[in-house]
Amino acid sequence: MSQTVLGDMILKMKAFDSTQLYFNRAADQMDLSENIRKLLLTPKREVQVQVAIERDNGEIATWIGYRVQHDDSRGPMKGGLRFHPDVDLDEVRSLAALMTWKTSVVDIPYGGAKGGIAIDPAGLSQRELETVTRKFVDGIHDLIGPDVDIPAPDMGTNDKVMAWFMNQYAKYHGFNPACVTGKPVELHGLPGREEATGRGVGILTFKLLNRMGRKPAETRVAIQGFGNVGSHAAKFLHEADYRVVAVSDVSGGYHRDGGLDVPGALRYAMEHRGNLAGYAEADKITNEQLLELDVELLVPAALGGVITKHNAPRIKAGVIVEAANAPTDCDADDLLHARGIVVLPDILANAGGVTASYFEWVQNRQRYQWDLNRVRQELDRVLSSSFEKVWQLSVERKVSLRTAAYILGIGRVGRATILGGIT
Numbered sequence: 001m002s003q004t005v006l007g008d009m010i011l012k013m014k015a016f017d018s019t020q021l022y023f024n025r026a027a028d029q030m031d032l033s034e035n036i037r038k039l040l041l042t043p044k045r046e047v048q049v050q051v052a053i054e055r056d057n058g059e060i061a062t063w064i065g066y067r068v069q070h071d072d073s074r075g076p077m078k079g080g081l082r083f084h085p086d087v088d089l090d091e092v093r094s095l096a097a098l099m100t101w102k103t104s105v106v107d108i109p110y111g112g113a114k115g116g117i118a119i120d121p122a123g124l125s126q127r128e129l130e131t132v133t134r135k136f137v138d139g140i141h142d143l144i145g146p147d148v149d150i151p152a153p154d155m156g157t158n159d160k161v162m163a164w165f166m167n168q169y170a171k172y173h174g175f176n177p178a179c180v181t182g183k184p185v186e187l188h189g190l191p192g193r194e195e196a197t198g199r200g201v202g203i204l205t206f207k208l209l210n211r212m213g214r215k216p217a218e219t220r221v222a223i224q225g226f227g228n229v230g231s232h233a234a235k236f237l238h239e240a241d242y243r244v245v246a247v248s249d250v251s252g253g254y255h256r257d258g259g260l261d262v263p264g265a266l267r268y269a270m271e272h273r274g275n276l277a278g279y280a281e282a283d284k285i286t287n288e289q290l291l292e293l294d295v296e297l298l299v300p301a302a303l304g305g306v307i308t309k310h311n312a313p314r315i316k317a318g319v320i321v322e323a324a325n326a327p328t329d330c331d332a333d334d335l336l337h338a339r340g341i342v343v344l345p346d347i348l349a350n351a352g353g354v355t356a357s358y359f360e361w362v363q364n365r366q367r368y369q370w371d372l373n374r375v376r377q378e379l380d381r382v383l384s385s386s387f388e389k390v391w392q393l394s395v396e397r398k399v400s401l402r403t404a405a406y407i408l409g410i411g412r413v414g415r416a417t418i419l420g421g422i423t
């Protein structure tokens with residue numbers, strides 16, 4: 001086994017270990033017994049399906065698709081569908097559990113699930129991508145549905161993929177747009193769903209920094225990832241007067257000390273298939289350098305496991321807002337905590353996406369189109385009240401925001417499990 005492969009495996013195990021450790025830390029505070037911990041941690045169902053297609057060149061290609069349904073004690077399970085070469089069962093499992101705590105933290109009536117295929121969507125034609133999506137639905141359609149498990153976009157998937165998903169699901173079960181969220185607005189999607197995760201990151205950042213007495217104009221921001229979440233977070237923070245000095249994507253980082261021209265970078269990415277490669281209005285840096293920049297706020301908004309025990313001692317930002325899922329390893333989290341760095345955890349920081357997905361599901365079931373103002377107002381209301389609860393709990397219990405969020409999330413799931421009855 002090569003060192004790189006071994007290194008990747010260790011990184012992934014770390015992401016899985018981290019979510020377990022965060023859970024256990026909160027469970028210790030709550031005096032949860034071993035039996036209840038096991039019950040809450042064990043996924044309800046895990047599925048692997050073959051996804052085989054004939055490629056444009058006539059060759060047969062086969063991938064494995066995963067769906068992990070972690071918990072449904074508070075409602076149908078909910079979670080994204082990721083297309084990325086690094087996807088594997090351990091990662092999907094830990095992301096599914098994160099969804100359970102996340103939907104609970106923001107108190108929407110869902111459980112948690114996650115899915116994915118270890119595939120690089122950039123290497124496929126649109127026809128191939130559509131066939132992959134439809135084949136995956138063929139494999140799991142009996143196990144999902146508007147009252148069971150509702151997928152949504154995640155890394156490497158978007159509204160187009162969700163439209164194919166809905167269409168393929170309808171072939172088996174009839175028209176039911178609530179079977180998936182994150183659809184195009186003109187095809188039963190929600191105005192504001194696409195921006196919601198990044199916008200939510202912005203809303204929560206604003207609330208957190210306000211509580212800490214920090215002013216937007218004095219806050220320099222570095223954002224890793226310029227996809228759906230990172231780009232909308234950059235836009236919101238820029239418009240709210242924060243000084244976004246660096247952004248990055250898979251092509252590397254782009255840094256300008258005086259502040260980036262965020263609208264210009266957004267335009268550039270739009271004109272270049274969502275990619276910043278070749279953007280010349282800033283200094284080129286690496287993704288690793290971006291994480292260690294001299295800034296007040298760091299927003300990881302791409303991959304998991306990027307903040308490790310190796311780079312944590314060098315991180316200069318005083319505040320980290322976890323827009324990505326599981327960006328911080330548990331041993332890195334300890335180092336950050338010891339250094340007084342405040343971390344707004346993923347299960348709250350990026351919950352704007354699933355909250356707007358919930359609005360979309362409600363809209364689909366009501367057969368009544370919401371407008372953008374209503375979506376934004378409701379999003380603000382849900383996230384603001386969740387933030388206040390987590391903040392208060394962290395003050396009362398003298399624990400980190402992460403542990404407070406887990407206590408809130410696990411507590412609600414635990415109570416629902418007991419109320420629903422185990423037998």
Ligand code: NAD
Pocket residue numbers: 153154155156157197224225226227228229230248249250251287301302303304323324325350351353354
């Ligand atoms: P996306 O596919 O739209 O964008 C991902 C971004 O990360 C792109 O800019 C890509 O270039 C960049 N990237 C990929 N590999 C990279 C690497 N090795 N180094 C640096 N950058 C790299 O994905 P997204 O939907 O924006 O999701 C980003 C993160 O946010 C993920 O962790 C996802 O789970 C999480 N998240 C997304 C949503 C959502 O609504 N989309 C909701 C909650 C959480």
